[in-house]
Amino acid sequence: MADISPDQVRTLDQTRQRLxxxxxxxxxxxSDIATQSPLPSWPALxxxxxxxxxxxxxxxxxxxxxxxxxQSAVTFxxxxxxxxxxxxxxxxxxxxxxEPNVDEWVEEGENIALLQRKAGPQALSHEDLIxxxxxxxxxxxxxxxxxxxxxxxxxxxxxxxxxxxxTGLRRELVEPPDDEGSEEDEDEEYEVTDEDEDEVxxxxxxxxxxxxxxxxxxxxxxxAQITPILRNTxxxxxxxxxxxMMTGR
Amino acid sequence: MHEFALYGLVSRDDxxxxxxxxxxxxxxxxxxxxEIHLVFKPRKPLGLDHLPSAGGSQGVMQQDVQKLKTxxxxxxxxxxxxxxxxxxxxxxxxxxxVAMSNGxxxxxxxxxAVRWSLDFKDTPEPGKQAVSTRLVSRIPMNxxxxxxxxxxxxYEYVSRYxxxxxxxxxHDTSLFVHKVLRLPQVPADEALRDTSFLTKTSELPEQDxxxxxxxxxxxxxxxxxxxxxxDRATRQxxxxxxxxxxxxxxxxxxxxxxxxxxxLTS
Numbered sequence: 001m002a003d004i005s006p007d008q009v010r011t012l013d014q015t016r017q018r019l020x021x022x023x024x025x026x027x028x029x030x031s032d033i034a035t036q037s038p039l040p041s042w043p044a045l046x047x048x049x050x051x052x053x054x055x056x057x058x059x060x061x062x063x064x065x066x067x068x069x070x071q072s073a074v075t076f077x078x079x080x081x082x083x084x085x086x087x088x089x090x091x092x093x094x095x096x097x098x099e100p101n102v103d104e105w106v107e108e109g110e111n112i113a114l115l116q117r118k119a120g121p122q123a124l125s126h127e128d129l130i131x132x133x134x135x136x137x138x139x140x141x142x143x144x145x146x147x148x149x150x151x152x153x154x155x156x157x158x159x160x161x162x163x164x165x166x167t168g169l170r171r172e173l174v175e176p177p178d179d180e181g182s183e184e185d186e187d188e189e190y191e192v193t194d195e196d197e198d199e200v201x202x203x204x205x206x207x208x209x210x211x212x213x214x215x216x217x218x219x220x221x222x223x224a225q226i227t228p229i230l231r232n233t234x235x236x237x238x239x240x241x242x243x244x245m246m247t248g249r
Numbered sequence: 250m251h252e253f254a255l256y257g258l259v260s261r262d263d264x265x266x267x268x269x270x271x272x273x274x275x276x277x278x279x280x281x282x283x284e285i286h287l288v289f290k291p292r293k294p295l296g297l298d299h300l301p302s303a304g305g306s307q308g309v310m311q312q313d314v315q316k317l318k319t320x321x322x323x324x325x326x327x328x329x330x331x332x333x334x335x336x337x338x339x340x341x342x343x344x345x346x347v348a349m350s351n352g353x354x355x356x357x358x359x360x361x362a363v364r365w366s367l368d369f370k371d372t373p374e375p376g377k378q379a380v381s382t383r384l385v386s387r388i389p390m391n392x393x394x395x396x397x398x399x400x401x402x403x404y405e406y407v408s409r410y411x412x413x414x415x416x417x418x419x420h421d422t423s424l425f426v427h428k429v430l431r432l433p434q435v436p437a438d439e440a441l442r443d444t445s446f447l448t449k450t451s452e453l454p455e456q457d458x459x460x461x462x463x464x465x466x467x468x469x470x471x472x473x474x475x476x477x478x479x480d481r482a483t484r485q486x487x488x489x490x491x492x493x494x495x496x497x498x499x500x501x502x503x504x505x506x507x508x509x510x511x512x513l514t515s
């Protein structure tokens with residue numbers, strides 16, 4: 001039995017710190033949701049989510065970096081340990097299996113991974129990839145020709161009416177010049193957006209802003225699409241392949 | 250000769266990208282490699298059975314008996330006959346340019362030759378090491394009845410498999426992205442001659458069902474006991490590991506999985 005080195009102790013301690021940070025941010029999010037009577041604003045929630053996912057990520061990298069140490073480490077009670085008084089923590093520490101509910105989570109996660117493997121799009125074959133790359137430049141080109149560049153709206157958006165477009169931008173937006181429309185029309189529009197917006201289009205612009213704000217607040221879940229990336233889920237471990245290569249079985 | 254190596258996994262989806270990254274890193278196009286591996290196993294020494302087996306009160310063997318047993322069993326390693334498929338069609342066209350083959354036209358079976366060599370790999374050196382180190386030796390075999398030769402040598406045929414992949418070279422390092430294909434199992438005599446499967450490589454079942462690849466980065470050092478060379482090889486491999494960190498994770502191999510010793514039988 002080898003003694004644990006100071007390096008390993010530091011690693012353990014670092015992991016503990018990270019877990020503590022994760023715990024804190026989770027608690028903060030929970031209390032925010034619980035206490036604030038209208039829900040916290042969308043940006044605040046986003047910040048929380050970012051923080052938590054960052055924490056999770058650092059923990060994951062930390063764990064994988066020191067996988068060897070953690071996997072080979074074992075816990076055992078010293079004689080001095082007050083086993084009677086602290087039996088709960090003792091049992092928690094000595095537990096080698098996961099808690100049943102954690103076990104369920106793991107299973108759930110593996111199932112999701114499996115489903116994604118099965119249903120998820122398989123990688124394109126070599127030929128398909130080449131075909132895709134051959135098709136892409138011309139497709140992109142033809143798509144690009146349909147647009148007027150230098151403006152902030154697409155032509156399609158302009159046809160449908162700019163005031164309905166949700167951009168979330170507060171700066172002045174340039175409309176694409178209209179080929180079909182008369183020249184004056186175009187000029188007028190430019191003038192309006194450049195100088196006289198407060199007077200002439202003041203209410204319109206304000207309306208636009210209002211619409212944007214309310215819209216973004218009412219459907220916060222729309223853009224939060226979760227696409228977890230799972231790799232190597234089904235790949236055979238290196239060891240088994242090596243074993244086969246060495247012994248032929 | 251010593252081999253210093255790091256190993257990693259490349260999933261099927263990443264394979265194409267990894268090849269391109271390696272091509273960029275090594276500034277060369279991948280070299281398609283196909284190898285047939287025939288695994289041979291040494292026969293049990295005859296005297297082993299005559300030794301008293303573990304018996305007695307608590308199964309404790311006498312010390313000298315145990316010693317004898319280990320002596321007889323020591324040095325029993327798997328050997329491999331590796332046949333590299335050498336496509337013999339000339340890739341150089343009349344004007345001296347190398348023809349651009351898109352890798353889809355597999356070499357015609359009648360024009361490909363197999364270059365055989367007898368391959369011995371030791372078990373990697375023990376201890377916690379930054380890279381896997383082991384003694385290797387590869388002897389070219391040109392002519393003769395290899396199976397008979399190995400049979401007389403005390404080796405019997407176990408099975409065969411095929412390794413296909415792409416090789417890259419960067420200075421002294423060779424990078425080999427490969428996967429293992431299972432071959433139809435045939436008796437030893439036919440195993441050498443039978444190359445009918447070469448025409449339908451794509452139909453062979455893969456050992457790893459997910460279609461993933463392995464990557465091996467290795468440096469061969471003639472005198473691996475020379476500390477300077479050993480240091481240099483290790484440093485180079487670690488630098489490579491660092492450079493490819495974003496693409497693949499390279500780690501020293503599991504010693505037990507790379508063990509070529511025949512398990513002690515008694």
